[in-house]
Amino acid sequence: MIIQHLEAENYRNIRRCVIIPQNGINIIYGKNAQGKTNLLEAVWLFTGGRSFRGAKDADLILQGEAGAKLSLEFFSGERVQTAEITIENGRRSAALNGIPQKNASGLVGKFFSVIFSPEHIALVREGPSQRRDFIDAALCQIKPGYAALLARYNRTLNQRNTLLKDIPRHAELMDTLEIWDEKLASYGEAVVLGRMDYIHKIREPVKEIYAGISQHTETIDLTYQKSAENLKTALKASRREDVALGHTSVGPHRDDMDISIDQRCARSFGSQGQKRSAVLALKLAEAEMLYRQTGERPVILLDDVMSELDSGRQDYLLNHLNSCQVFITCCEPGAIKQLREGALFEMDSGTLIKK
Ligand SMILES: Nc1ncnc2c1ncn2[C@@H]1O[C@H](COP(=O)(O)OP(=O)(O)OP(=O)(O)O)[C@@H](O)[C@H]1O
The missing domain is CATH 3.40.50.300 (P-loop containing nucleotide triphosphate hydrolases)
Structure with missing residues (x-):
């Protein structure tokens, strides 16, 4: 282009x-x-x-x-x-x-086009939602159907959350959680699979680009952090806690992507330059993925x-x-x-x- x-x-x-x-x-x-x-x-x-x-x-x-x-x-x-x-x-x-x-x-x-702007440092510096958004936005561009899947997951999550808030006043609704958990687990597992696959594919380009940026003096790594190993089981196990909280405590909306530089968490230990370099490597790797997908x-x-x-x-x-x-x-x-x-x-x- x-x-x-x-x-x-x-x-x-x-x-x-x-x-x-x-x-x-x-x-x-x-x-x-x-x-x-x-x-x-x-x-x-x-x-x-x-x-x-x-x-x-x-x-x-x-x-x-x-x-x-x-x-x-x-x-x-x-x-x-x-x-x-x-x-x-x-x-x-x-x-x-x-x-x-x-x-x-x-x-x-x-x-x-892929954009890096200084605000994107938030991708490393801030909380997990920034990193989830980065992966989701990239997947929406290259994976047909992912945007619709994510929308379905979020809609189902909102419906489950509304139900969780209603249960303290209508105890009989507790049984209906089963249906929502089935649906949420099925969409959620698909979202997690999509994200893990993307991280698996982007990991090598990120490592290579980061090595280039740091003149081969530092190494970077990415790992997907699931909030639950088996979502269906975890949703079932957390029902009581979720009712007390009024929201769903496990699922891809609570997952994260760990970014480590020289085996230390970049968010907690990275210098300004390292954080900036990490975001750049992620953005340039995103460009590489777009190239592989579209030519x-x-x-x-x-x-x-x-x-x-x-x-x-x-x-x-x-x-x-x-x-x-x-x-x-x-x-x-x-x-x-x-x-x-x-x-x-x-x-x-x-x-x-x-x-
Ligand atoms: N709709 C608008 N109409 C007129 N001027 C505008 C409008 N929107 C932004 N500006 C002006 O554009 C200028 C900012 O431009 P820009 O953000 O591109 O700066 P920059 O050259 O990238 O600067 P920096 O190096 O500080 O980042 C400001 O002076 C701002 O007031």
């Missing part, structure tokens, strides 16, 4: 900008608050998802303007394709190769990735990811003096200048 041409109009602080990037590394540097992340966010929107910053669509329009427009020309499936996104009246619509889509999510699966290498977006990384780790990002098209933002052009081959752009008050 290669972006050949991107145009943004009235997008955030960008009145008008055209970028013709190169195939490998593209660096966008500039002072704080100039529009570097805004540009990456514009690229990301072509994946069909919402802003990775969780912004409302209306906030994406340059203040004072009625609408924003993004146009993309990209090479994928051995041909040049076009995509357009229009944001107007608080709504985002899209067209692919000139054909209007029902909504912006019509672009899902047409343009692939297309996703565009890699690395927002403000250089800080907190030593020069060896920076060198890996600048000079070892050439098989993909990569966009890297940074503040200091000095941080990129190790760049051997790539295009340089400066972002200044929403205006992009090719260097």
